Amino acid sequence: MLSPTTAAHLADAILLLHVGVVVFVVGLLPLVLVGGWRGWRWVRLRWLRATHLGLMALIAVQAWLGQLCPLTIWEQALRRHAGQGSYSDSFITHWIGQLLYVDAPLWLLAWVYSGFALLVAGAWWWVTPVKSSARATSGNTH
Numbered sequence: 528m529l530s531p532t533t534a535a536h537l538a539d540a541i542l543l544l545h546v547g548v549v550v551f552v553v554g555l556l557p558l559v560l561v562g563g564w565r566g567w568r569w570v571r572l573r574w575l576r577a578t579h580l581g582l583m584a585l586i587a588v589q590a591w592l593g594q595l596c597p598l599t600i601w602e603q604a605l606r607r608h609a610g611q612g613s614y615s616d617s618f619i620t621h622w623i624g625q626l627l628y629v630d631a632p633l634w635l636l637a638w639v640y641s642g643f644a645l646l647v648a649g650a651w652w653w654v655t656p657v658k659s660s661a662r663a664t665s666g667n668t669h
Contacts, residue, residue, distance in 0.1 A: 531609040538605035545598045546627055552586065555579050556647055563654030576656040583644040590637035599628075 529537075555575075562570030569575070589596060629636065 529608060534605045535609035535611060538602045538609060538611070541598055541602040541605065542624060542627070545596070545602065548582070548598070549627060552579065552582050553643075556643075556650060559650050559654050563650075570654055571657045573656040573658050576651060580644075580647050580651060583640070583647045587637065587640040587644040590633055590640045593633055 556579075559570045559576070559579075561567075586596070
């Protein structure tokens, strides 16, 4: 059986993973746009861009279906197991949780996520990805 302390640490780890996913999903779009303009080859990697678009589409669909992210559900279950009733029990939980979880109706988040997903999809055409084995013909490698 999982101890409450282990459950709390796992919940913090899932929260950090969740933040990493959010940083990837939100942060990659401006990097793709700037990188396309600057000629960075890595922003055209098809596997990277497909992962980005797939994650954003999944997030938008989950919101429209009224479902929470599986990471959120898993984290909350671990926190309940640890006996934590709020996100103020640790530094990581309090501050990262405050940044990550928005107090807004799910229908509004569904619209925001869908709009962002459309921007990510639009970036597919603005900065066309290439297969991993293919190389961009010009540009910077940084």
